[in-house]
Amino acid sequence: MGLISIIRLIKANYRKITLSGDMYLRSLGGSVGDNCRILTTSFGSEPWLISIGNNVTVTSGVKILTHDGATWLIRDFNGRRYSYKKVEIGNNVFIGVNSIIMPGVKIEDYVIIAAGSVVTKSVPEGSIVGGNPAKIIGDFFDYEAKAINNFISDNNLNKSLDYRERIDEVVDKSFKTFLK
Known part of the structure; x- marks a missing residue:
């Protein structure tokens, strides 16, 4: 690749490199609420048609x-x-790595989209969806209760340790059951 090609590539991607995902989507005319983590820059060719609510995480590799x-x-x-x-994404939504959100999809509040999902239909409030095509596989509020009862809280992490030590101290060493 020649120097001119490299310069063109840098110029074409400059906005993506310098802006966070939420700032980048806003700069393209999309709507993003408060307290969001937008870790992708793949918003298609009409990003102004995308609206994202508050407390939303869109992980890496997601395409809208x-x-x-x-x-x-x-x-x-x-x-x-x-x-x-x-495409409309509500409040308190998590979209897992490498998921695809198709045109015309509305994702309501309190929804988890599992990694690698292809969301072809709108998702009702309080759902966990996964697969290709995505189907309802669980209930957000059941997952919330499980997390509150079984997962370590922010206040219970030993912040005096570095990140790796802190995680090694609390990691669940069990594995999931085998597929049948």
């Missing part, structure tokens, strides 16, 4: 799509066809 690109194949005497749809 706002159009149906397959319409490129559909043409007649009136020309090519286009389909654009908004």
Whole structure:
């Protein structure tokens, strides 16, 4: 790759490199609420059609799509066809690594999207979804109760230790059961 190609690549990605995901989406016209962690910059070609509520985490590799690109194949005497749809993500939502949110999807409040999910339909409040295509696999409020009763709290972590020591002190050493 020549020097000019490298310079063009840096210029094309400069905004992505220098802005956090939430600032980047806002700079493209998207809407992002308070206290969000947006760890992706893959917002498709119509980012202004995306709105994200408060207390949302969008992890790395997540893609949020706002159009149906397959319409490129559909043409007649009136020309090519286009389909654009908004994506709305509510409050208190976690979207796992490498998930894909399809056009026209509304994700309501208190939702967890499992890693690698392909969300093709809207997700009701209080759901945990996963898979391809994503299906409801659990209840957010059941998970919340389990986490409160079984997982270590921020106040119970030994902050005098460095990160690795702190985690090694509390890591659950058990493994999940085998698939059948």
